[in-house]
Amino acid sequence: MLRRGHKKSRNGCLQCKGRHVKCDERRPVCMLCSMSGRDCSYASQMPSDSPLTTSTPSLEQSSPNDNDSEGGLTVPDITSFSGVSQSMINNCDDVALEKTINLSHMELLIHLTSTRDMFNLGDATNPYSDGVSLALQTALQAPYLLYQLLAFSSRHLVFLHPSKSTFYLHQAVSLQTRAVSLFNSSSIQVNSHNCVAILLFSTTLGHHLLADTLNRREPGGLEVFITHYVQCAEVHKGVYTITMTAWPLLMESDLEQTLLRSTRFTSRSPKGNHCQQATDLINSSGGLSEADKAACRLAIKYLQLGFDALLTSSEDQELEVRYQMIFLWAVVVPQEFTSLLSACKPEALIVLAYYALLLHYGRTMWQVGDAGEYIFHIIAEYLGAEWNTWLEYPRKTITTHWG
Template sequence: MLRRSHKKSRGGCAECKRRHVKCDETRPICRLCSNSGRDCSFASEIQSNKPPTPGASPHEQSTSPFDFAIFDAITPSSTCLSASGSPSFQDPTYQNDGLDEPLNLNHMELLIHLNLDDEIFNLGLGDVINPLGLHAGLRIALTHPYLMHQLLAISACHLSFIHPEKKSFYHHQAVSLQTRAVSIFNTASTTVDASNCAAILLFSTILGHHILADTLSIRVEGNLDVFVQQCIACLSAQRGVFAITQSAWPLLMETELEPILNLSRNFTSREPRGAHCDGLRGLVDACERLEVEEKEALGVAIHYLQLGFDAEVDGSVEPQYRFQMIYLWTMLVPQGYVDLLAARRPEALALLAYYAALLHFGRDRWQVRDAGVYVLGMIVRFLGDEWAEWVEYPKTLVDGELHG
């Protein structure tokens, strides 16, 4: 039988040569590797051959207003724990499901689901983000592969929650696509400018929603340390999203995302109205073991928590803001609070108990479910009677569902 002749690609990437397929030699990642989620040798070549900035120290060689390496630590092991019963991304026993093909119906299913199910981003601005934000995101993703991969990843993440009978399959898709998205982003991104600022912000935000959903899905009963470790990783990544937004704000105001960003800023810049966190604030102010800087960090975190409670119970707050602080709080807490939580300081854990109450208000959200009861229960048991006063109010909010 005669074989069809084809022109060889002598300058192709190593992965295409291994597969005996023609590489289009697109850099920094060839099209076949990008579509199939493979590691393209072109990307590693660029990374290894990138010259340092003349006269700059290793800590000064960042080419953008913020550090793109903030996403280097986002790997399957740090965002998707196998404790849920799903196979890990590197599980050698997992069967080939066709995800390595350049184009397949699995990806089409994720794209269609992304368009049809408006619950995926229900911790955002509700109906405001759909269709405006999603349509803008899909259009921008056509020229920014890392954004497209992350959009498909969170679609798979959502499907893994609503179809428990296929949880392992969709979880595998979500982890694979998220890992590839981060890899493409870290190799392709250089400076933030008018051409990519919207894509970078959308990617970072959607990745943040994905990480939060993974964090809130952790269930290692009675092991608060596991949750806190994952929570710290989540908060650190979300602060990266905040840094991106701050650094690129003037450019972002010139994009089609401007209406959404202004709505979000309108909410977060408000003064708190309610008194739900007054007891916690009073205990923090009176605590002699806290340094001034530590009280300030806790005060900022409490400020945004109260905005979340206001949105839940204050009828004058627009309904689209009702659950937004569940996500935004993880992005707006200062580094000082993250440090206190990392040290397992009881004051920081008590504040996290109030966030757990906020989660309980959003228990009908697919990302949250029973996370509020689960987290609050662990904190109450960990702190014990000595700190009972600090967590009494959130306990009353979840009364009846909290297991002792």
């Protein structure tokens, strides 16, 4: 690139001379000293009618040889009109010009603010723009949250643009890794100033990991899937722990109404009987302790709330979050149930098959797709024919829908 030549500054201030940068020689304070907050002083006085302070460059003052194009059009140096010279840009180490704007990140930011479907497994009652605005404002003081928001935006673009999925997936992983690294290195203690940022970070990370987990198709069948799902569930448990620990603080934050809606949803009494067969299995099982049975019943209760939300009339405004249990289930089920899944206990796997059915009902969600069908089939293959009776209801429903 051709660069405009310039004369050396002969009458610059002492501060710029000491820093070996080009001074614009403005009085009483030069531009660099003004921008960096330094004291500005000169060794000698300069005439007040100096061209640098009284004249304004015009288009005609640009040398034809500086920026010639093939068509003969002379392109003026825009720094001549802004009052900022190229040397100032090159040498000013105190101004926030150290990092160029990453256009890929700008794409993610624009996508985040303009695409409502990204968080369609969450609480959709509030206007999406309000929620994103709160998240971005909060992220200004919590960079780990900003990195995670951009990571999840890139993860959504993996789904929208399959031809560029490798690029967006790599970007999502890199940004998420950076987010987690920043969060872990901060040794953060939850308080009134950061509780919103921490919860938003944990929740967004949970949504991201769930999308990753539901889209995995790796060799190894059920055991490999269970490993990834349990890891995802552990992060979700972290969300729950943070929420409970900071509950009094969060009730005084902008998230109060959102959290109260989720609490009302999960504290309802189940209405349907879609999970009755799973309940019968747990009640009659001789291989589970009473504590294990209680954990399975609680997991089933939340699944039934998910089916109620999906299959009940949408006239109830609370049911605008009809797919929310797909995300919340890993958050609210007890740790004892997750441990049963880790051990691949058959009864727990039957309950998981009903979660697969819930996923199947939500197959239009970008995070889900055919995950319900896939998970159900690897469960059925793992358990074998002796457990077919207990899988009859989810199998019939999934087969009917895909037939």
